[in-house]
Amino acid sequence: MPRRSAEERAPNQVDVARVAGVSTQTVSRVLSGHPNVRPETAHRVMAAVDAVGYRLHAAAASLASGRTRMLGVILVSTARYSTSAILLGVESVAAEEGYAVTTASVAQHSAPASFLEAFDRLEGQGAEGIVILAPVGFLAEALGSRTERTPTVGHRQADGVGDDALVDQRAIARAATEHLLDLGHRTVWHVSGDEFWQESNARREEWERVLRERGVTPPPVIPADWSPESGYRAGRTIAAIPDVTAVFVSSDEMAFGVIRALHEAGRTVPDDVSVVSVDDIALAAYAAPALTTVRQPFEDVGRATAKRVIEMIEKREAVATEPLRPELVVRASTAPPHGA
Amino acid sequence: MPRRSAEERAPNQVDVARVAGVSTQTVSRVLSGHPNVRPETAHRVMAAVDAVGYRLHAAAASLASGRTRMLGVILVSTARYSTSAILLGVESVAAEEGYAVTTASVAQHSAPASFLEAFDRLEGQGAEGIVILAPVGFLAEALGSRTERTPTVGHRQADGVGDDALVDQRAIARAATEHLLDLGHRTVWHVSGDEFWQESNARREEWERVLRERGVTPPPVIPADWSPESGYRAGRTIAAIPDVTAVFVSSDEMAFGVIRALHEAGRTVPDDVSVVSVDDIALAAYAAPALTTVRQPFEDVGRATAKRVIEMIEKREAVATEPLRPELVVRASTAPPHGA
DNA sequence: TTGGAAAATGTTTGCGCTCACATTATCGCG
């Protein structure tokens, strides 16, 4: 190691202990908030810490304790609004709980192998828990025994585990579909998100269920992949179908594409076709027309997710979380059929 | 530390060394790509690594070597497209160079104190270099001596240092402004971004310069803060001014707001008013009308930035980087004046 | 008072690794 001269060496607990007139162990105890330290001693130590400019050496602490206090996050590398918003929530909880967050990006639509590589990289860096902001479903089997070794959670419903902490995707689809039916539309078409994401499938299923409940046979799904481009293509498909009056699009970004395609085909929104989407990104209110959409509390999703991993790491029992409610935000992209 | 029983202990270099029939030092040398190891020995070691399922213990390596191979990134916590795209670039370079990336988010418009706190947190976690994806200008003095201890770079031009690796903000403003003037507009109005960001000011200055070069006195700047909402407010201001025919908006997201406000006021884009913006986010092509915008290669910005910090950390001399060129993408939001 | 428990603090050890230096194997060349 770099046997550096004394003057450029960072101060360590020995330095603090010397100044405070205690043992290094006492310094360690004070710093880690251990009980059984006299307040007066603690003060002396803290003063010494300030005096010498000491800061805990994370690597050493982690080597000695076997704890890294580090969370890993696997992101899909699209600049999707939702992902960054969720990450923000994860980070805020991590900071509160004294965890560091390290990220690993993975290309969109990567093979499971890339996810495993990212997973291993984060594990290798010492992550004690891993949050995957990507579809976990199709990874479950690839991940295999890894998730036993390292607590791992997906960002939304992870295959039926812990749904309660996260946004109810079925409620989203129900709110959107019922809104359109309640306006008087005979049926509702659906542009789905990437098929690998569970929420995409959950929404599709619930959209179908709602239609059947109302005695309507669901039209075929128009598949897309979350991107605005895919939404545009879906929109062209829809524009080619004569009697469509209402579409439930699985994300705001796709809705921009859908609306563009409809307008190019001479179908106006909402006069000819109503469009509801999901997310309520910042630009949703500034689309033309402003998007009626089902808002997801992304930051809260991130917070809830991070709390859950930390609970798993520390083997604390899960704290019941408020269920996160999606919220229908009605703007200008929906109206009763026939411009009526 | 948790004196765990042998069976649940993770394999270490001693285990590998035993299986490979070499010393731990040789294992270490093989793993860190040291020269002077016989290929055959290296193979034996790698085979043993696989056999026992060994993975380097990052904390121990870092304690012994004094290196953490960790980069810190400070993000402003808005889900801005550009930020996540840059982060992606940073990460890809980090992964290539064997660095981990840890992030710390800071609220938008925070006091410098929050940045310092984030900086200290990252430093405390062992970051060897720090990337600030936020306006560095107003932080320079607050950061003070910290940047001597830990290499720090901003994401774009860091006060005149190393401009060449990053996007030329003046070229952006010039391309946008000249595009409008060349279309025949008599003058160009400007909606600026958050005043704390240097690129915002750089663009404003260059916009002014271009106008003066063409003998036009710049109209007053309409201030905004990057958000679509602020763009909308700016748009209302502009709509109240009778003879505006061309606007240079400092970001796509604000342009959505500006266009919305103009349309609400009965001014159509581009027939009555042309709008150019900056970024070319994924939704830019799906605005109504599709945005003419100056594209910034965000991922490359992130890559260049990361390369620069790593060069600073490893005291390698700076590798000359291709200058990153912004690119004017002409779509439908600009046209010659008077609908002509 | 004093004994005994609990609180407060100290001592020793080792986490897993890499550094510096020591030693041994290998090679080229006169």
Next chain:
DNA sequence: CGCGATAATGTGAGCGCAAACATTTTCCAA
């Protein structure tokens, strides 16, 4: 064939900290 140089490998120590255990101090009840 032998000797010095270089390549290849080994040995010992210590990075900074927290766990386990040892010791001292404090406090209160009998």
